[in-house]
Amino acid sequence: xxxxxxxxxxxxxxxxxxxxxxxxxxxxxLVITLNGETVKKVEPHLGYIHRSIExxxxxxxxRQFIYVTSRMDYLxxxxxxxxxxxxxxxALQIEIPSRAQYIRVIMDELTRLASHQLWWGAMxxxxxxxxxxxxxxxxxxxxxxIMEETCGARLTMNYMVPGGIMYDIHPDFCKxxxxxxxxxxxxxxxxxxxxxxxxxxxxxxKGIGILSKEDAIxxxxxxxxxxxxxxxxxxxxxxPYEIYDQLKFDEVLATEGDSFARYQVRLVEMHxxxxxxxxxxxxxxxxxxxxxxxxxxxxxxxEFYTRIxxxxxxxxxxxxxxxxTTPYRIKFRSxxxxxxxxxxxxxxxxxIGDMVAIMGTLDLVIPDIxx
Amino acid sequence: xxxxxSNNKYSLLGAMRSGAQIVSYExxxxxxxxTIVILxxxxxxxxxxxxxxxxxxxxxxxxxxxISFVIFIIAVxxxxxxxPFDLAEAESELTAxxxxxxxxxxxxxxxLAEYVNIxxxxxxxxxLFLGGWMPFHxxxxxxxxxxxxxxxxxxxxxxxxxxxxxxxxxFRWTFPRLRIDQLLNLEWKYLLPICMFNLIxxxxxxxxxxxx
Numbered sequence: 001x002x003x004x005x006x007x008x009x010x011x012x013x014x015x016x017x018x019x020x021x022x023x024x025x026x027x028x029x030l031v032i033t034l035n036g037e038t039v040k041k042v043e044p045h046l047g048y049i050h051r052s053i054e055x056x057x058x059x060x061x062x063r064q065f066i067y068v069t070s071r072m073d074y075l076x077x078x079x080x081x082x083x084x085x086x087x088x089x090x091a092l093q094i095e096i097p098s099r100a101q102y103i104r105v106i107m108d109e110l111t112r113l114a115s116h117q118l119w120w121g122a123m124x125x126x127x128x129x130x131x132x133x134x135x136x137x138x139x140x141x142x143x144x145x146i147m148e149e150t151c152g153a154r155l156t157m158n159y160m161v162p163g164g165i166m167y168d169i170h171p172d173f174c175k176x177x178x179x180x181x182x183x184x185x186x187x188x189x190x191x192x193x194x195x196x197x198x199x200x201x202x203x204x205x206k207g208i209g210i211l212s213k214e215d216a217i218x219x220x221x222x223x224x225x226x227x228x229x230x231x232x233x234x235x236x237x238x239x240p241y242e243i244y245d246q247l248k249f250d251e252v253l254a255t256e257g258d259s260f261a262r263y264q265v266r267l268v269e270m271h272x273x274x275x276x277x278x279x280x281x282x283x284x285x286x287x288x289x290x291x292x293x294x295x296x297x298x299x300x301x302x303e304f305y306t307r308i309x310x311x312x313x314x315x316x317x318x319x320x321x322x323x324x325t326t327p328y329r330i331k332f333r334s335x336x337x338x339x340x341x342x343x344x345x346x347x348x349x350x351x352i353g354d355m356v357a358i359m360g361t362l363d364l365v366i367p368d369i370x371x
Numbered sequence: 372x373x374x375x376x377s378n379n380k381y382s383l384l385g386a387m388r389s390g391a392q393i394v395s396y397e398x399x400x401x402x403x404x405x406t407i408v409i410l411x412x413x414x415x416x417x418x419x420x421x422x423x424x425x426x427x428x429x430x431x432x433x434x435x436x437x438i439s440f441v442i443f444i445i446a447v448x449x450x451x452x453x454x455p456f457d458l459a460e461a462e463s464e465l466t467a468x469x470x471x472x473x474x475x476x477x478x479x480x481x482x483l484a485e486y487v488n489i490x491x492x493x494x495x496x497x498x499l500f501l502g503g504w505m506p507f508h509x510x511x512x513x514x515x516x517x518x519x520x521x522x523x524x525x526x527x528x529x530x531x532x533x534x535x536x537x538x539x540x541x542f543r544w545t546f547p548r549l550r551i552d553q554l555l556n557l558e559w560k561y562l563l564p565i566c567m568f569n570l571i572x573x574x575x576x577x578x579x580x581x582x583x
Contacts, residue, residue, distance in 0.1 A: 015380050037384070037551050128454055128548025194545075200455055201547050352384070352465075353458070353550045 012040065019048045023126055023356045026366025028340075037351045042344040046370045053371040057330045062088050062297040063162060065327065069317075070156035072334060073368035075115040076310040079108050081160040083308035086241060087317045088162040089291075090306055091299045097288040100164035101242045106177070106280050107147075107159060109273040113184070114143040115311035116270050123263070123360035124195055127204050127353075132195055139187055142180045146173065162297060164290035177281055181274050188270060196267070205260035209346045209358035212257055219345070220338035223313025225362055228265045229257035235309035249276050262361040298325055312336055312363055336368040381465040388458045388551055393450055395558040400446035400492075402566040403439035406573040407499045410436070420503035427502035435572045440500045442562055442569075447492040448539050449554070451485065455546035456554060489536055497531035504528040 017023065017030040024030065027048035033041040053072060057065040066084040070077035082104055089096060121136025144154040149170045151157040159166050195201050211221070216229040226233050234251040236244045252268045254261035299321035307316045313335025320329040339362050347355045408414055411422045422428075428436050449456035473481060497503060504524035508516045549557070 013380060013384075015384075034384075037388075124547065128457065129546065130454075131544045195547070198547065200549055200553075203553060204547060204550060351550050351552065353548070 023359065024366065025122060025364065028364065028366045028369070032352070032355070034352060037353075039347050039350055039352055039355050042347050042355065044340055044343065049367050049370045051367075051371065054330050054332060058327055061325050062299060062327070065330070066160060066162070067156070067158045069332070070158060071367060072332065072371055073310055073312060073315070073336065073365050074155055075118060075365055076111050076312065076315075077156050078111040078159065079308055079310040080315060081158065082108055083306055083310075083315050083317050085160040085162050086308065087304055087306040087319060088297060088299070091302075091304045091319075091321070092162070092293075092297065094163050094291050094293060096164050096291050098243070098285050099287045100289050100291075102280050102284045103165055103169055103289070104160065105242050105244065105247075106277055106284075107151075107157075107165075109276045110143050110146065110177070112311045113270055113273050114140050114147075116266050116273075117143075119266060119311075119360075119363045120191060120195075123357075123363070126360035127201070127357045129195065129201070132191070135187070135191065135194070139184055142176075142183065146176050146180065149173065149176070161290065163293040164288070168289050169284075174281055174284070177277060181277060181281075184270075185274065188267070191267070196263075202260065204354070204357055205263060205361075206258060208259045208350060208354050209361065210256070210258045211342055211346050213255075215342065215345060216257070219342040221313070221342055222335050222338060223310070223363075224252070224265045224269060225262055225313065225339045225342075227252060228254045228261035230255045233314065235307050235314050239307060241306075241308065243280075247276055247279055259358055259361045266363070296325055298323060299327070307333075310335060312365065312368065313339060332371060334368045334371065336364050336366075340364055340369055385458075385460060385465045389452065391551070392452070392456065392458060392554065395555060396446045396449040396456075396562075399442050399558060399562045399566050400450060402563075402570055403443040403446065404495075404499060406436065406439040406570060409570075409573050409577050412577075416498055416503075420498060420505060423502040423505050426508070427500065427505065429500045429502075433576065435569050435576060436500065438565065438569050439573070440496075442566055443496055443500070444535070444538065445562065447496065448542055449558075451488045451492060451539070453489065453539055454543040455548050457543075457548060458551055458554060489539060490532065493532045493535035493539065494528075496535050497528060501531045501535075502527075503531075 013034040013036075015032050015034060017032055019027040019029040029045040029048060031043040031045060032039055033043075051071070053068050057068055060068065066081050066088075069080040069084050073080055088094075117136045117140040121133040121140075124132030124136075147157055148154045150173050151159040151166075211225070211229045213230045216226045216231045221229070221231070222233050230253055232238070232251060232253060235241075236249075237251045249272045252265045252272060254265050299319065301321055301323040304319045304321065305316060307314050309315075314333070315335055316333030318331040318333070319327045322328040343359065343362065347358055350358070407419060407428055410428065411419045413419060413422075425431065429440055452458075452460060504527050506516075506519040506522060506524070506527055508519060
């Protein structure tokens with residue numbers, strides 16, 4: 001891990017990519033050292049969108065702090081909320097009704113789908129294809145519409161509460177989700193036709209940015225990025241939460257570890273998410289949507305940790321409680337941060353155009369890296 | 372030049388890419404034009420078009436002209452910096468390449484120049500390969516040919532030009548961008564040798580009068 005830092009020689013070009021640059025999808029600042037077109041070193045500089053969310057959470061109650069996490073990885077805000085709600089439930093030993101569990105999982109998978117769709121479009125734009133961006137947003141729109149109907153918001157849903165979900169699903173929810181899945185199954189083939197089989201795209205992706213299994217583990221990568229390198233790290237499989245242990249789905253793994261493998265893993269994951277939703281959508285049990293909880297939640301004294309699989313990887317929440325109404329200390333383990341740390345290692349020696357493509361396949365969301 | 376002058380590193384990279392690209396693809400574009408010049412025996416545009424009175428070169432020139440037409444389209448797409456060869460301004464890599472630092476009217480002039488460029492190369496393509504202002508005729512279909520003759524020649528010419536512009540824009544919304552080394556490989560390892568070989572074929576064809 002401690003590689004020799006490439007020294008800057010005379011004739012090297014040092015370029016600031018970001019904090020405002022179309023390829024970074026946010027305010028990430030990369031200082032890259034170039035030798036001609038070849039990247040010698042990448043140095044990510046963080047802090048441009050630091051809002052000290054962890055500190056903020058310390059002054060919020062256990063009901064409130066959940067919703068601040070929507071602003072971290074805004075593309076999987078639902079899953080972040082879910083993780084926080086799960087931690088509070090675990091600490092207080094609240095049993096949540098099965099209807100709420102089913103709806104939570106469906107919502108998580110819809111969020112994952114929406115996030116992967118957006119990634120697909122943005123990644124294609126990074127390597128210079130314009131149409132995929134529009135196609136991806138066209139389909140994502142259907143999910144955000146479904147979310148809006150049930151949760152009342154399109155991006156930061158705030159739907160999870162400790163003990164269940166905030167309100168019941170919209171009467172049209174099941175019908176619309178089924179319609180969406182039917183529609184999207186045909187559209188995802190279109191994605192394949194447009195991009196996956198394209199010879200230029202394959203040449204840009206295959207054998208580029210190889211992340212070995214050992215490196216993926218030592219950098220702490222998670223999610224599709226690590227799974228493309230053959231690391232089995234799906235929290236849904238290893239530490240099943242809610243009803244994931246009763247569901248039939250595969251952990252998508254690849255062994256190549258290159259950009260194309262990361263691309264393929266995410267595409268197959270979209271199929272898996274749709275399978276999961278299809279298993280659940282017809283069997284949502286009747287009943288309560290929230291367990292009975294006290295109006296003011298107080299976590300017992302101690303340390304608590306939960307993990308959850310977001311669209312980008314493992315999201316961990318660590319809380320130290322002194323027994324009061326607010327956390328004493330809170331720490332988030334965000335997947336994007338660890339995935340970004342591998343960037344320098346896999347980009348070295350590639351061209352500048354490849355760096356942008358690799359960043360696209362790492363699927364970085366900057367507010368997640370910089371909390 | 373503009374990229375260098377604006378003292379910006381993105382622009383410098385863009386300008387260098389653009390230089391390498393134009394120098395390479397100029398060769399292919401030039402060689403594919405020469406095939407037509409050989410067939411016609413003249414560099415004069417009016418004579419090139421007059422030679423297509425009996426049929427456009429793309430139809431009566433057999434496969435070699437078809438090859439040079441394809442190469443011509445690829446080369447001019449690269450030369451006008453259009454996707455998938457838009458490395459010089461590669462938005463996601465170099466923000467806007469050589470014209471990063473230009474805004475307002477200066478930027479507009481750059482873009483105007485770019486689109487005028489596209490129009491010019493497409494007009495040349497239409498003249499050389501698609502018969503300029505000559506109408507579309509099919510062998511002995513007299514009545515069909517007559518109807519085609521009634522369409523004014525300017526409509527034919529602009530129609531063909533706009534068709535080529537459409538093709539080039541079609542590339543843009545379909546293909547992802549190439550990498551700089553792939554771009555140069557494509558030119559020097561594939562297009563240029565094919566062009567050379569094609570030139571020999573066309574010369575043979577012109578000597579033996581194999582074309583219609």
